[in-house]
Amino acid sequence: MQITSVLVANRGEIARRVFATCRRMGISTVAVYSDADAASPHVAEADAAVRLPGNTPGETYLRGELIIEAALSAGADAVHPGYGFLSENADFARAVQAAGLVWIGPPVSAIEQMGSKVESKKMMDAAGVPVLTELDPAEVTAAQLPVLIKASAGGGGRGMRVVRDLADLPGQLEAARREAESAFGDPTVFCERYLETGRHIEVQVMADTHGAVWAVGERECSIQRRHQKVVEEAPSPLVERVDHMRERLFEAARLATEAIGYEGAGTVEFLADEQGEFFFLEMNTRLQVEHPVTEQTTGLDLVRLQLQVASGRPLPTRQPELRGHSIEVRLYAEDPAHDWQPQSGTVHRIEIPGTTGEFTVLAEPGVRLDTGVVDGSVVGVHYDPMLAKVISFAETRDEAAHLLASALQRAQIHGLVTNRDLLVRVLRHEAFLAGDTDTAFFATHGLDKLSTPLVSEADEKLSIVAAALAESAANRAGARVAPGLPSGWRNLPSVPQSKSYESRVSGKHEVRYTLTRAGLEVEGQPGLELIEATPKSVVLRIPGERGPVQRRFEVARYGDVVAIDSPLGPVAVRRLPRFEDPADQVAEGSLLAPMPGSVIRLGAEVGAQVSKGQPILWLEAMKMEHTIAAPTDGILTELNVAVGQQVEVGAVLAVVHNETQE
Structure with missing residues (x-):
C-alpha cells in the first residue's frame, strides 16, 4: 500500500529525523507531544500535532491508546515508533495494526520473540548464534560475580546495574526494576555474567517482506557511560583489524534475523573480545540512535527503507558497498x-x-x-x-x-x-x-x-578578561553621556575598574583593569593589548615567548550568565553582584538538589548519625535514579523533603551538621 501520512510515536530528535525523510518522500507527518514538549521543534515541524495531556512518559508517550487515537484523529495511515518508549512493545504494535494503521516496524511475533531478553538468548543459542549464559537473579552466587542486571523490555542503560557484592544484589534489583518500569512500563529484569572489558559491536540488518535479508554494516559502540553509548562509529576498528571477523559477524546477524522471520530495520548486538570472538547480547527490533553512521558509510537512508518495506516494496537487488x-x-x-x-x-x-x-x-x-x-x-x-x-x-x-x-x-x-x-x-x-x-x-x-575543561587555566583568565571588557563596552553603549568613551576612562590616573565572575570549574575571579590613553592595563596580565571591544566581541593582542598573538573572543550574556567562545576553548561564568545577599547563602553541610526531580526514597531520618557518602535520599530525574549522599560525617539536622515531593535545582534538601567544623 501507499503510505501517505505518518505519525511518529516519539519526540525530539528522532521525530524530526523521521519527518525529514517523510518530507523528502512527499509523505505528510503527525506529531504527538506532552505538555512539557509543547514548544519542541518536532511539534512545529509536523503537518499536524496532537497533545498528550501530562508530562511524564507514563502519562504521555507510553500511553499507546492515546497515540493510536491521535493517529486516527489526525488522519494518519501509519505509525513509526522511533526508538525508546513503545518502540519494542509488541502489544502496542498489535494495537496499531488492529486499528487499521500500518506499523512501520517488524512483525509482532518478532518483537515478542526478541522482547524478552531471556527467551531471545535461548532462541539465538538454538539458531547457532554464540550467547552469554543468562542467570536467574534469585540464584546468583558470589562465585558468579560480577553480574549485570538488565531490563528485559528495553535498553539505553535504563534498568542496568553492575553488582560486585552479593549483599548489594537485592537493592540493585529493586532500583533496576523501578527504572525499567518508568522507562518501558515493564519491571522485568534478568542477570548475566558481566565482562569488565569488551568491545560492543552491532550489526545493522534490513529485511523485506519478500525474503531478502541484508547485513548492512557493523558499528562499534564501545565507549559508554552508565551502559549508554556515547561514541559510535562505522566501520569498527576491531572488525577492520581481525581477519574474517566481518564475515562471521554478518553470518551470525543473518542467522538471528532469519530465525525470527524479521522484516524492516533492526540491530543485532554483540560483545566481542580483542581476538574477535563475540557473543549475542540482544536484538533491537527498531531503528537505533546511532543509525546515522551506517547511513553515512553506505549512502542509505534507513528510514526511507523502513517506509518502503512497510509499504510492501522489496529491497534493491544490490547491497551498497561500504565507503x-x-x-x-x-x-x-x-x-x-x-x-x-x-x-x-x-x-x-x-x-x-x-x-x-x-x-x-x-x-x-x-x-x-x-x-x-x-x-x-x-x-x-x-x-x-x-x-x-x-x-x-x-x-x-x-x-x-x-x-x-x-x-x-x-x-x-x-x-x-x-x-x-x-x-x-x-x-x-x-x-x-x-x-x-x-x-x-x-x-x-x-x-x-x-x-x-578544554581551556587551560591561563586561557580561562584571558576569556574572563574579555567578558569584563565586553560588559564594559555594553555599559558604555547604553550610557546617555559620552557613550563612545571606554568605561572608567579618565584624563587623570584613577582606581582600576573591577568586575567579579565565578567559574564552576575554578571558582571566583576578579578582573581589575584600567583604560587610559596609553591603553589597557590588567592586573596580573602584563603586556595585554586591547585592539577592539564591543558588547559582543573583544579582540586582544596577547604577549608570548615568540611574540604577541591576536585573538578574538565572542561574548554572549544571558542574565548573569556569560559565555565566551574563542579558538582557545569555550568558557562559561556567572557574573557576581558587587554585594552578596545574605539570603542567598546556605548553611555549611547543606545538600542541594543538583537538578529538578522527584524524591522517590529517603535513606535516613532527622537526628541520625550519618557518614560521608551515605545515601540520604534518592531523586528521579530524566528517567534515571540519582543518589544524594552526605557530604561529611555528622548528624542529619534537617530533612526538608518527603517522598513524592518535586524539588527545583538548588533547593536545600537536607543539612548534615559536622561538630568538628565548629
Whole structure:
C-alpha cells in the first residue's frame, strides 16, 4: 500500500529525523507531544500535532491508546515508533495494526520473540548464534560475580546495574526494576555474567517482506557511560583489524534475523573480545540512535527503507558497498566530572560550525547534525538529556575524528553544562585514535582527566578578561553621556575598574583593569593589548615567548550568565553582584538538589548519625535514579523533603551538621 501520512510515536530528535525523510518522500507527518514538549521543534515541524495531556512518559508517550487515537484523529495511515518508549512493545504494535494503521516496524511475533531478553538468548543459542549464559537473579552466587542486571523490555542503560557484592544484589534489583518500569512500563529484569572489558559491536540488518535479508554494516559502540553509548562509529576498528571477523559477524546477524522471520530495520548486538570472538547480547527490533553512521558509510537512508518495506516494496537487488568512515557522538546536557549529573534549563544557543547537513546522508566529507533542540529550547527533567547527535564523515578514521573534534571545540553551546569537553578529549586521545577502545575506556584512561575543561587555566583568565571588557563596552553603549568613551576612562590616573565572575570549574575571579590613553592595563596580565571591544566581541593582542598573538573572543550574556567562545576553548561564568545577599547563602553541610526531580526514597531520618557518602535520599530525574549522599560525617539536622515531593535545582534538601567544623 501507499503510505501517505505518518505519525511518529516519539519526540525530539528522532521525530524530526523521521519527518525529514517523510518530507523528502512527499509523505505528510503527525506529531504527538506532552505538555512539557509543547514548544519542541518536532511539534512545529509536523503537518499536524496532537497533545498528550501530562508530562511524564507514563502519562504521555507510553500511553499507546492515546497515540493510536491521535493517529486516527489526525488522519494518519501509519505509525513509526522511533526508538525508546513503545518502540519494542509488541502489544502496542498489535494495537496499531488492529486499528487499521500500518506499523512501520517488524512483525509482532518478532518483537515478542526478541522482547524478552531471556527467551531471545535461548532462541539465538538454538539458531547457532554464540550467547552469554543468562542467570536467574534469585540464584546468583558470589562465585558468579560480577553480574549485570538488565531490563528485559528495553535498553539505553535504563534498568542496568553492575553488582560486585552479593549483599548489594537485592537493592540493585529493586532500583533496576523501578527504572525499567518508568522507562518501558515493564519491571522485568534478568542477570548475566558481566565482562569488565569488551568491545560492543552491532550489526545493522534490513529485511523485506519478500525474503531478502541484508547485513548492512557493523558499528562499534564501545565507549559508554552508565551502559549508554556515547561514541559510535562505522566501520569498527576491531572488525577492520581481525581477519574474517566481518564475515562471521554478518553470518551470525543473518542467522538471528532469519530465525525470527524479521522484516524492516533492526540491530543485532554483540560483545566481542580483542581476538574477535563475540557473543549475542540482544536484538533491537527498531531503528537505533546511532543509525546515522551506517547511513553515512553506505549512502542509505534507513528510514526511507523502513517506509518502503512497510509499504510492501522489496529491497534493491544490490547491497551498497561500504565507503569512508563515520563517527557519531551524543552531546548530552550532563556534567561528567560530577558523576554524569544530568542538567536542565534553557539552551540559549547551539551552533555547530561546519555543519553541512541535518538529518540527511552527506555525499561529501563533512559534519551532520541531528538534534531535537534549537536556540531557546528548554531541557526538562522528564526525558533523556541528549541535546544532539553530531556526526562526521570522511575518507579515513583519523580525518573523521579530527573533523568532529574540531567542530565540537568551536561549537557555541550556551546555557547548560554539557559533555562536549569530554567528547573532544576522547576523539583526540591516543588510545581512541589507535582504535584501542572498549567498554572500560573511561575507567582505564581516567574520567577525571577526560572530563577536564578544554581551556587551560591561563586561557580561562584571558576569556574572563574579555567578558569584563565586553560588559564594559555594553555599559558604555547604553550610557546617555559620552557613550563612545571606554568605561572608567579618565584624563587623570584613577582606581582600576573591577568586575567579579565565578567559574564552576575554578571558582571566583576578579578582573581589575584600567583604560587610559596609553591603553589597557590588567592586573596580573602584563603586556595585554586591547585592539577592539564591543558588547559582543573583544579582540586582544596577547604577549608570548615568540611574540604577541591576536585573538578574538565572542561574548554572549544571558542574565548573569556569560559565555565566551574563542579558538582557545569555550568558557562559561556567572557574573557576581558587587554585594552578596545574605539570603542567598546556605548553611555549611547543606545538600542541594543538583537538578529538578522527584524524591522517590529517603535513606535516613532527622537526628541520625550519618557518614560521608551515605545515601540520604534518592531523586528521579530524566528517567534515571540519582543518589544524594552526605557530604561529611555528622548528624542529619534537617530533612526538608518527603517522598513524592518535586524539588527545583538548588533547593536545600537536607543539612548534615559536622561538630568538628565548629
